[in-house]
Amino acid sequence: MGRERLFNLAVILALLAVxxxxxxxxxxFVITLATKVAILALxxxxxxxxxxxxxxxxxxxxxxxxIGGYAMGILAAHAQNYEPLFSWPFLxxxxxxxxxxxxxxxLASAAAALVIGALSLRTSGVYFIMITLAFGQMLYxxxxxxxxxxxxxxxSIWVRNEMPGLNTLIPIQFFGVCFALLCGxxxxxxxxxxxGFGLALSAARQTEERVETVGLQPFKLRLVAFVISGAITGxxxxxxxxxxxxxxxxxxxxxxSGEIMIFVILGGVGRLYxxxxxxxxxxxxxxxxxxxSEYWQIFLGLLLLGMVLFARGGLIGAxxxxxxxxx
Amino acid sequence: xxxxxxxxxxxxxxxxxxxxxSFGALKASNDVSLDLYPGEIHALIGPNGAGKSTLIKQxxxxxxxxxxxxxxxxxxxxxxxxxxxxxxxxxxxxxxxxLAMEFSVLQNAVLGALGACGKSLGFFRNVMKDKALLxxxxxxxxxxxxxxxxxxRTADLSHGQRRQLExxxxxxxxxxxxxxxxxxxxxxxxxxxxxxGFLDQLRYEAPILLVEHDMDAVFALADRISVLVYGAVIAxxxxxxxxxxxxxxxxxxxxxxxx
Numbered sequence: 001m002g003r004e005r006l007f008n009l010a011v012i013l014a015l016l017a018v019x020x021x022x023x024x025x026x027x028x029f030v031i032t033l034a035t036k037v038a039i040l041a042l043x044x045x046x047x048x049x050x051x052x053x054x055x056x057x058x059x060x061x062x063x064x065x066x067i068g069g070y071a072m073g074i075l076a077a078h079a080q081n082y083e084p085l086f087s088w089p090f091l092x093x094x095x096x097x098x099x100x101x102x103x104x105x106x107l108a109s110a111a112a113a114l115v116i117g118a119l120s121l122r123t124s125g126v127y128f129i130m131i132t133l134a135f136g137q138m139l140y141x142x143x144x145x146x147x148x149x150x151x152x153x154x155x156s157i158w159v160r161n162e163m164p165g166l167n168t169l170i171p172i173q174f175f176g177v178c179f180a181l182l183c184g185x186x187x188x189x190x191x192x193x194x195x196g197f198g199l200a201l202s203a204a205r206q207t208e209e210r211v212e213t214v215g216l217q218p219f220k221l222r223l224v225a226f227v228i229s230g231a232i233t234g235x236x237x238x239x240x241x242x243x244x245x246x247x248x249x250x251x252x253x254x255x256x257s258g259e260i261m262i263f264v265i266l267g268g269v270g271r272l273y274x275x276x277x278x279x280x281x282x283x284x285x286x287x288x289x290x291x292x293s294e295y296w297q298i299f300l301g302l303l304l305l306g307m308v309l310f311a312r313g314g315l316i317g318a319x320x321x322x323x324x325x326x327x
Numbered sequence: 328x329x330x331x332x333x334x335x336x337x338x339x340x341x342x343x344x345x346x347x348x349s350f351g352a353l354k355a356s357n358d359v360s361l362d363l364y365p366g367e368i369h370a371l372i373g374p375n376g377a378g379k380s381t382l383i384k385q386x387x388x389x390x391x392x393x394x395x396x397x398x399x400x401x402x403x404x405x406x407x408x409x410x411x412x413x414x415x416x417x418x419x420x421x422x423x424x425x426l427a428m429e430f431s432v433l434q435n436a437v438l439g440a441l442g443a444c445g446k447s448l449g450f451f452r453n454v455m456k457d458k459a460l461l462x463x464x465x466x467x468x469x470x471x472x473x474x475x476x477x478x479x480r481t482a483d484l485s486h487g488q489r490r491q492l493e494x495x496x497x498x499x500x501x502x503x504x505x506x507x508x509x510x511x512x513x514x515x516x517x518x519x520x521x522x523x524g525f526l527d528q529l530r531y532e533a534p535i536l537l538v539e540h541d542m543d544a545v546f547a548l549a550d551r552i553s554v555l556v557y558g559a560v561i562a563x564x565x566x567x568x569x570x571x572x573x574x575x576x577x578x579x580x581x582x583x584x585x586x
Contacts, residue, residue: 194455196441196448199430203438206427209389213421214442214500215413 044275046232052270055205060132066252068237109234154248268314373555418502436464439499
């Protein structure tokens with residue numbers, strides 16, 4: 001087993017061990033923190049497929065995170081008010097069942113990613129960053145003015161949604177759900193990176209004209225990557241809304257896009273477990289330094305600056321060095 | 328023209344007709360016509376700035392000509408993009424290596440095999456364990472003598488090895504014709520000689536349109552040579568015809584041959 005795989009295993013076991021320990025010591029708040037790490041890491045795993053593998057610097061992933069959040073919020077709000085979402089052409093009721101909510105969140109964010117990607121991917125570099133940012137902000141302002149679903153105040157859900165066979169109101173059980181989804185996404189992401197699609201996508205990031213010369217379409221590769229990426233981040237959004245039992249336009253704002261990107265950069269762009277490490281460090285800093293000063297993000301900024309200047313591979317890069325070629 | 332080898336009327340694999348491309352007042356391609364027949368190496372030479380790269384780009388599909396047409400295997404491909412032309416069997420190598428530097432040598436070769444195989448890419452199966460692709464990739468690497476370096480990171484290769492890998496990736500495509508942009512550039516004398524020997528055989532698999540600065544290689548290899556000056560083809564002929572062509576001597580070979 002290579003060093004990076006060993007490190008990854010340690011990271012994921014630690015993320016599992018901390019809430020279990022907290023359960024034993026009766027510290028529910030720590031479990032909530034760990035759940036937040038798992039969810040935000042999941043959002044980062046999504047972004048990492050576009051950013052790390054595809055080289056697509058999207059500053060609009062809050063759009064998918066927020067769409068996932070609103071998918072949960074809208075479905076659950078209708079369920080708790082016993083109002084159908086729509087009754088034509090078929091009756092569509094709200095729902096408080098997580099699997100259905102996830103499905104809607106994934107499909108909605110994938111559809112949004114398809115549209116946003118198809119338009120944004122005609123540009124590259126700074127223009128791509130700006131146009132994804134613009135789409136994210138469009139949705140943000142739309143949500144603010146969408147009074148049917150809370151507008152600026154957002155939507156509160158009274159009871160956490162249900163998962164068949166589990167009691168999601170118990171923090172450790174909800175953590176388990178999020179952790180399992182994170183592991184699934186990591187596994188999927190690893191397989192994707194090693195697949196033919198992953199090889200071609202990664203090549204398109206390194207040398208576009210080569211990919212064209214062997215007869216593959218960089219645009220199509222990137223669009224597919226963007227849709228997969230958006231869908232995973234959307235799933236994370238649905239979980240995040242469920243964690244807080246609240247969804248608001250903040251989830252769609254460009255700060256959120258920036259935060260998801262920070263997880264990826266902090267941990268290591270393109271490193272499979274980069275977002276997990278990044279999200280964990282981010283939440284730890286927020287919790288530890290946030291207690292000292294509300295300006296804790298100054299320290300985060302310094303850390304990020306150090307990472308970008310001295311360790312291009314993020315924390316994992318600084319610890320383990322350059323990634324070796326996949327075998 | 329070497330009519331002896333072309334006695335039965337053969338279809339050209341590539342036919343470029345009256346191609347023109349201007350950038351402002353600069354005529355980068357000025358009514359260029361040339362063709363490439365099966366089994367031949369057609370060399371394209373010309374001084375720096377003669378418009379060789381512009382011509383190559385138009386043939387490979389990266390640049391649209393203002394006028395004229397390009398025919399590949401009998402089909403008009405003028406309006407098609409790089410990807411479509413690659414799929415039709417155009418195997419291009421680059422003057423400046425455009426390899427995926429983070430990949431291993433083998434991964435670069437597998438990428439070529441993957442693109443050429445025409446199957447869907449797959450999202451789950453490990454592509455580096457695909458036997459059919461590996462076979463194609465490894466065969467191409469061994470043909471250019473790069474199999475020992477298969478696991479090396481491409482960024483760590485020497486310049487000469489990168490040139491070899493360029494050719495190997497083109498081989499994995501199993502193209503119907505090669506479009507080689509200065510494959511000898513930066514190779515040492517021995518490397519250049521080795522590659523010359525290799526291309527000499529390769530022409531029987533697929534003809535080669537060869538852009539090259541190395542005159543020894545060009546005169547040793549080419550069945551026909553076209554000379555490009557200021558965007559226009561001033562002469563096309565065999566090595567001897569080109570050597571003795573007065574206009575070519577004046578425009579291009581003059582300084583070198585004065586001794």
